[in-house]
Amino acid sequence: MKKTKQWFKNLRNNFHFNSKKEIVDFFVRLVFLISTIISASFIIIIIAFIAREGIKPFVTDNNGLGAVNLFRFLSGRVWLTGTTFQSNLYSVGFIIINTLYVALLSLLISMPIGVLTALFIAKIAPKKLSSIMRTVIELLAAIPSIVYGLFGAGVILPFVYNFAKTLGIQSPGGNSVLATVVVLSLMILPTITALSEVAIRSVGKDIEHGSLALGATKTQTHFKVILTSAKSGIFSAAILGIGRALGEATAVSLVAGNAQNGPSFGIFQTTSTLTSTMLQGLKETIGLDYDIRFSVGIVLMIVILITNMVLNYVKKKVGNVNVK
């Protein structure tokens, strides 16, 4: 805080320019300040807008439907009881659980694969192969989510449907927790791989050499020394990955089946997430049924915030080992 005040003081004092150089320097710093203010203020504007719209269903009487009960909203097990446009009995309780459940399952699948891929690219693969693989991973990260969604609807849904059939289970067209988790895992895999790779690369060579000098094999060194040293960075990868999984809407809504009640824990059950619920019928609906989606948006932001805080706390707990 003190330093910030000092910075602004300096900025003010610099109004007496001694040379042209100082004027240019002053304006360049001003440009930086303005661009920071612009980007920061947009976040505030967005949050204020979502909050204003999202709180409305709970405090106004919604054109005669009556205010939505907040406790019921956060704990219920059916999205909407009664007729759309004539009922205010909305609930997202089960959807919060669904969202966290599919996000955690996706993380569980893509974490080991992503970290092992990162280890391979950073330490094991020959230089040429590793640079090719890195490009491939970067390309995967750049694929838009709708493409993942179309892939999910066209390839993963039939696969899950047939997989369930071999197990003797009749799946609703493959729309399920499993399909959602597979699509989300694919989507967050590149994020986790790319960030883990950076973390693994930044582990000091001296630690690695020390381990090898003590007689450990390369594999022992990779798992017991490098991965443990990079765990803080790998945790950051997980945080970003789960953020993407929680916030993904388009792809999920194409494969989840949009269950209206729950929670759904069986892997062949249809499910729904906060984002897919927001998206459902968004373009055609009006009134409370529209406004309530902003409330779901607030819930989603809070869920992401809490998840990130918990993971950050865990990250601090697991600590850090001599990483450059």
Place this chain on the structure above:
Amino acid sequence: MKKIILLLVILLSGSLVACSSNDDWDSSKNITLYTRDTSSGTRAGFMEGIGFSDAAEDNSLLAEGYVIKDNTGILTSMKTDEYGIGYISLASLNENVKGLQFDGVDPTIANVVNNTYGLKRPFNYVIRSLDDFANETEKNITLAFVAFLHTSDGADIITNEGAIPLTSNSTWDDIKGNYEVCNQDNSAVTIKFGGSDSIEKIALALTEAFAPKCGNFTPEHDHTGSSDGFKRTQGSEKDGVNYKHVGFASRPFKDTETGSEGTQGQLAWDAIVAIVHLNNEVTNVTAEDLKKIYSGEYATWEQLIG
């Protein structure tokens, strides 16, 4: 490590078996329902058509385990799910799925236009009585708009929006000579459209295309429901603040909604078709069958076939 590889091999071979097995369709399986979400106009039309209007906006009346998808989603799901049933607008039906006959009539556009296919609803319009316009300009623009509805230009727009237009054999260019009002500058004139909200998208597309062809008049849309279509043009609210020049109704006009001669007509059909997987043995359904399926009375395909 060995265990993991073994597991992967088992999973992979399992899925290969799944892809290659193509056993017969089994009617003892449960029916999986696919539906649009409650804000969909297709859902409203379908539920009305099968006599289950209450379920148009209420999911709790549907049988358990339904899947909510959009038009394309239902269409692609029916390629995979052998035991599913869904409904789509007839215009998007293709050969990858089986469109069910309704009361024994094939779901084709020809059968919709000749009025034999039953699972459909008319899109109707009504204008003010010809002697009840504020001035000649408003009346002539309204009449030109109605004429435009029946041209092939209008039909193209209706088709683009997923409905089925009635047959038309003239283009706007052929008939525009009859409507001199369209040659003058109408930018100060506002024409009000209202009535059915299911027709709102089509009406918007039509006026957007037609206004530049007719002196850039200003179209104003306020769609509140079919019953307001007649009420606000020739009924009790025709002189109120919400009066309209053109009203729409997504159902036949009732006996109490008969207007003066030459003011009412149909612009299109909204036809919906129930679809199933190609392997499904069912070929024909009735409104009652569909209602029993969607309300959960029929849980398996056996019960439907009987």
